[in-house]
Amino acid sequence: MQDANLQRRLILDIPTGFLLLFFVMPLAALVTLSFWQTENYKIVHEWTLMNYGTLATERAYITFFLRSLVMAIGVSVTLVALSWPIAYFIVRYGGRYRIIFSLLLVIPFLSGEVLRLIALQGMLGPAGLVNGALIRMGAAPLRMIMYSNAASFIAFIYLYLPLVVTTIYLSLINFDFRLAHAASACGANRFRIFTEVVWPLNLSGTIVGFMLAFIPTLSASLVPRFLGGPNGTLYGMSMAQQFGESGTWALGAAMGVVLFLFSAIALAILSYGVDLRRTGFTGLGRQ
Amino acid sequence: MFETKLTRRSILVAGAATALAAPFVRPSWAAPDTVRALMWEAYLLPDQITAFEESNKVKFVPSFFDGNSEAYNKLRVGGSKEFDLVQADGFWPQLYFREGLLREVDYSKVPNSSGYLPEFGAEVFKVLSDPQSGKKIGFPFCWGAYGITYDAGKVQPERTETLECMFSSDYSGMLSTSARFEENIALAALLVTERLGSRDKPRPDGKPFNPYVLSDEELAEVEKLLIQQKSLLLTRYQDNPTLFQLLQSGAVVAATEFAQVFRQLLTAEAQGAAPVDFRHALKMKEGGLGWVDTWLVTSGVQDGKKFDLCNSFIDLMISPTVMKKIGEVAGCSTTVDLRSISNETERKLFLMDRSNEIADLFMFDQPSSPEKWERVWSNVQAA
Numbered sequence: 001m002q003d004a005n006l007q008r009r010l011i012l013d014i015p016t017g018f019l020l021l022f023f024v025m026p027l028a029a030l031v032t033l034s035f036w037q038t039e040n041y042k043i044v045h046e047w048t049l050m051n052y053g054t055l056a057t058e059r060a061y062i063t064f065f066l067r068s069l070v071m072a073i074g075v076s077v078t079l080v081a082l083s084w085p086i087a088y089f090i091v092r093y094g095g096r097y098r099i100i101f102s103l104l105l106v107i108p109f110l111s112g113e114v115l116r117l118i119a120l121q122g123m124l125g126p127a128g129l130v131n132g133a134l135i136r137m138g139a140a141p142l143r144m145i146m147y148s149n150a151a152s153f154i155a156f157i158y159l160y161l162p163l164v165v166t167t168i169y170l171s172l173i174n175f176d177f178r179l180a181h182a183a184s185a186c187g188a189n190r191f192r193i194f195t196e197v198v199w200p201l202n203l204s205g206t207i208v209g210f211m212l213a214f215i216p217t218l219s220a221s222l223v224p225r226f227l228g229g230p231n232g233t234l235y236g237m238s239m240a241q242q243f244g245e246s247g248t249w250a251l252g253a254a255m256g257v258v259l260f261l262f263s264a265i266a267l268a269i270l271s272y273g274v275d276l277r278r279t280g281f282t283g284l285g286r287q
Numbered sequence: 288m289f290e291t292k293l294t295r296r297s298i299l300v301a302g303a304a305t306a307l308a309a310p311f312v313r314p315s316w317a318a319p320d321t322v323r324a325l326m327w328e329a330y331l332l333p334d335q336i337t338a339f340e341e342s343n344k345v346k347f348v349p350s351f352f353d354g355n356s357e358a359y360n361k362l363r364v365g366g367s368k369e370f371d372l373v374q375a376d377g378f379w380p381q382l383y384f385r386e387g388l389l390r391e392v393d394y395s396k397v398p399n400s401s402g403y404l405p406e407f408g409a410e411v412f413k414v415l416s417d418p419q420s421g422k423k424i425g426f427p428f429c430w431g432a433y434g435i436t437y438d439a440g441k442v443q444p445e446r447t448e449t450l451e452c453m454f455s456s457d458y459s460g461m462l463s464t465s466a467r468f469e470e471n472i473a474l475a476a477l478l479v480t481e482r483l484g485s486r487d488k489p490r491p492d493g494k495p496f497n498p499y500v501l502s503d504e505e506l507a508e509v510e511k512l513l514i515q516q517k518s519l520l521l522t523r524y525q526d527n528p529t530l531f532q533l534l535q536s537g538a539v540v541a542a543t544e545f546a547q548v549f550r551q552l553l554t555a556e557a558q559g560a561a562p563v564d565f566r567h568a569l570k571m572k573e574g575g576l577g578w579v580d581t582w583l584v585t586s587g588v589q590d591g592k593k594f595d596l597c598n599s600f601i602d603l604m605i606s607p608t609v610m611k612k613i614g615e616v617a618g619c620s621t622t623v624d625l626r627s628i629s630n631e632t633e634r635k636l637f638l639m640d641r642s643n644e645i646a647d648l649f650m651f652d653q654p655s656s657p658e659k660w661e662r663v664w665s666n667v668q669a670a
């Protein structure tokens with residue numbers, strides 16, 4: 001009995017301690033730093049709201065945030081639209097190869113993100129696969145995919161597509177398609193079956209997929225750095241600069257706190273519509 | 288005998304105590320038989336390091352950084368006791384010394400220091416002397432500029448005699464600069480101050496003109512100029528391989544860089560790549576930016592065995608054979624005279640006969656206000 005108690009406590013306390021040390025404490029340090037100042041690479045330990053004032057009033061940081069928000073919404077919506085048919089196809093027509101199809105989606109994750117971005121940079125760049133082929137055919141290169149927000153958009157889709165397809169796949173695989181057959185038997189057409197039966201009953205998994213793309217896109221720094229070009233600076237990239245080259249850590253910390261709060265609120269709002277039992281993540285199968 | 292009860296509270300207390308005590312636990316790698324260096328990764332030659340370790344029976348422990356501000360922060364946070372040797376360029380060593388992070392060095396204990404090119408000798412190269420006390424604070428290592436590499440078939444050489452070339456709509460969409468914000472602002476400042484004629488007027492710090500110390504009016508003009516330049520740029524490259532591809536493919540015809548890519552392009556041509564007339568302009572009529580990488584000894588190193596080891600390491604690093612290899616690997620010019628062991632191509636490639644031009648360049652420095660410069664850069668990026 002005592003052993004079981006000890007085991008239970010260890011199972012709970014080790015992750016709790018880990019979270020306290022490596023999540024809560026750094027976050028607390030970040031919040032504290034955001035209320036200080038940096039001056040000539042030195043931290044001035046005086047409490048101030050100036051960093052938050054700067055973020056709320058300076059056009060540059062507002063622009064970075066809005067660019068990131070528009071990018072995150074665009075990327076997430078596109079990913080959901082692309083992932084649905086892919087996941088639906090695997091679940092409905094994958095047969096015994098369903099697992100293999102879904103595992104194939106994971107293959108890009110076997111290499112690092114930087115490597116994948118460099119490969120993409122080579123592909124979309126002026127001498128890359130796309131523009132190289134166009135030039136060889138005598139056509140003009142596509143400038144919009146070279147070092148632009150469009151290039152970043154393509155990269156985000158490439159990076160997060162497997163995540164979103166997998167979440168929607170997990171949702172669909174737990175969905176009872178007999179409900180769709182029943183609706184069909186009652187005279188509903190395909191569009192109505194989808195909008196009134198399949199989509200609402202898989203909304204939770206879709207929202208989880210949306211969030212898995214939305215949150216990292218909002219805070220991304222590597223993609224705009226490698227592919228964004230002169231007009232592609234996003235909020236996460238600017239935040240990384242504060243901690244790196246410019247040494248303005250206090251402003252960077254305030255940017256981090258704002259991002260964390262915004263993401264938490266977005267997560268809370270979106271989670272409102274999530275019923276985990278319907279996502280396929282509970283391991284309980286069909287409910 | 289006392290009993291310890293394993294409770295949630297006790298585990299959390301133990302965890303917190305361990306976390307608090309961690310900074311005070313002396314790391315094993317800080318043992319006296321180690322030499323710890325904070326350096327640029329490009330200068331690490333594994334075979335030379337192994338030879339140094341074996342001949343001195345010590346362990347060499349390198350840590351790496353990208354930019355001076357990053358090294359400065361690491362040195363200040365870790366304290367000079369965390370490192371024995373450190374690298375920096377431009378005026379940064381003087382700042383380190385003022386802040387007590389470095390110790391005085393002794394050229395007589397580093398025999399290979401007699402092989403420096405005249406411009407970098409102890410008596411001539413004042414950047415590595417403390418202006419107040421005159422003490423020597425480090426050893427020159429590699430040098431370079433932040434000049435313009437261009438395709439002479441598409442950009443007339445005389446156009447690169449001025450910085451206007453990097454802001455010309457004639458090359459719209461075919462220009463590139465690095466993503467380093469300090470050098471973008473400082474280089475634009477050379478053009479702005481020339482246009483405004485403000486260099487000879489009293490400067491904000493009361494000293495002679497330095498593109499890293501700018502008035503608010505000059506910074507505002509720099510911001511405007513960099514915003515105009517954005518539409519002319521294909522991209523701000525993050526790394527040398529990217530710029531190499533852009534220049535070699537012809538997508539970019541002129542770019543500001545450290546001459547490293549220029550050398551790689553010429554080397555590639557010598558190895559069979561399609562011939563293109565790539566050239567490098569070190570200094571423009573408005574001036575240019577230069578840097579001299581150095582080896583410095585931290586104030587945590589006392590006279591005795593550790594100081595001797597540091598001197599011995601620096602002596603090895605600036606020995607002609609090692610310097611030649613570093614030049615080849617890192618693609619930089621060296622401060623040691625290698626002309627007697629180099630052929631004509633190498634002399635041209637590594638600018639061995641142009642080292643006197645360093646005296647006319649403005650050395651890399653700390654921005655007068657990192658906060659103001661950051662704001663300018665953010666405004667440029669957001670525009």
